[in-house]
Amino acid sequence: MEIPLAVNRYRDVRCGDLRPGDVGRSVRLAGWVAAKRDHGGLLFVDLRDPAGVDAGGRVQLVAHPDVRAFAVLSGLRLESAVSVGGRVVARTPETVNPKLATGAVEVVVEAVEVLSSADVLPFPVEHDTDVGEEARLRYRYLDMRRGPLVERLAARARLAAVVRDHLSARGFLEVQTPVLTASSPEGARDFLVPSRLYPGEFYALPQAPQQFKQLLMVGGVERYFQIAPCFRDEASRADRSPGEFYQIDLEMAFATQEDVFSEVERLMERIVVDCSTKTASAPFPRLGFEESIDRFGTDKPDLRFGLEIADVTAALGGTTELPMFAGAPASRHVIRVLRAPEAAARPRRWFDDFADAARDAGVTGAWLQLDAGGSRGSLARKLTGPETAVLGDACGAAAGDAVLCAVGPRERVAAVLGEQRRTLGRELGLADPATLSFCWVVDFPMFERNEETGGWDFSHNPFSMPQGGLDALLAGDPGSVLAYQYDLVCNGVELSSGAVRNHLPEVMEAAFAIAGYGPERIRRSFPALWNAFHYGPPPHAGIAPGFDRILMLLEDQANLREVIAFPLNQGARDLLMGAPSAVSDTQLAELHLRVVPAT
């Protein structure tokens, strides 16, 4: 994008714009001292301006000892800011630098004004040497001057612009919702803001604008969106920012799951086309939750490669001499296998590690190494030839491959083999980095067993509409009720959760009853929604794709902090600003707070 140049006393041209056609011009440049090469009787300075983040915005200055500027520049430290007046000259052929866009010319310095000087730098700004992240966060502005981070911030701005442009054109109304709101009892830990006016009462920062957007639906906003800040006081991960993050929050009235899918597929296609060089194709494939677990061992599968998990419980359970297989059906265990490509020759240690990981997860792990002449491994001995063939055939393993096998409860077997699948995909480079492989995971269960209490918990979101409505809830088998609840997944990353919302108070009451809550609980916890839903709420559905996570995928970053200007660190501290910090007793008193020392 072209940034208009403000011509003023600091500069009249950008460093990176000088070309042979400018030879003879008198120019004024402003920027940072990026490098100095002092020959005693001759001084070269690379001057870099803000456009230099993409390496295009720099030019070589030459200073001769007969100008006063020589001594000034010579004494300046790197990253000092200067304004330089000089004349553009052509370089002699043997001194042209092909690595610079401006490498055919240089600027002979006539005068220099030091705009500000820099101390000795805490880490090198030029050059892409690795710098510890702690230092990068503490001196975020210097980290930015290195370039790549600003490029990612530009990508972030472009993504936001594309999202706004696209969704606005599709009739979505951008509405800002409050940042100071009421604490809600469900979900993650809230960030609380003490009220000065009302002693002992608190605002909460929203974990998501969930209730507000549903209220907008009731209010007659047909389509809503917002690049919404969300605040959750939970532990962080590489792909999970502590404290705050952004969602492309959207909701549609008089809409079905299909309507949401089709709008999001349009949006994602537009994003991929406008914001990346990668490819994606809509419509996105759909996987049932159970199907995804069985085939890929996870509810967020990376579909850029195959390696599906195969079930051989029916084929081998109870029929072999191998006790772990023979006893499986009676214990309601499953026997599943995963092909490990070209792993037959891996060391014993690798297979032992797999078996150990399986045992730690509470299942039995075993393996088969397929050689041209036969098979080896922990399963080879007790199984007949045809039985080992079943294992290999089920997952498509051939000579040179290995078969990883896990036996135990279904979810645990899935988790173990799913993890192996992910690891193999990464180690073997099976996933094309230029592809964004989106999919929908649908039909999540509405409830799940609480292992401790034996009761039922909402497995995802208490606001989701159960499939089959009230009848399904009253049928007496909560475990079999599915929700209109869906995830958008891409390349093994969960980008988003969404749902057709439950807008019917009587269905809500029935759902909460199963989870062990009376109607007064809904009224108390979600008074606004509960009341609103008594005044003709439209059926509505929505979703909220994670803005930062989409950016991670587009920018090939493994860590969220790389796409955020001023991120908190893993421990939720801001190393640059020093937040959180203690406050004065006066402030505490005003807020009616007293700090109790940790015990």
Place this chain on the structure above:
RNA sequence: GGACCUGUGGUGCAGUUUGGAGUGCACGCCGGCCUGUCAAGCCGGAGGACGCGGGUUCAAAUCCCGUCAGGUCCGCCA
């Protein structure tokens, strides 16, 4: 709440397994030389209680315990 990895001049690392003098590398910094470099070069120099505290030992950067900081993961994240 838990597990694991890392912590050595300003920066990035090696040294830790097998205890023996703060030893080393690259960059940066300070001084000197240097008129065609482009991450300039050459010479010289400064800069370290090896994160912190305790323990074992004749002797600890190195082994043990604790603690702090940074990171990765599990729990958690409706």
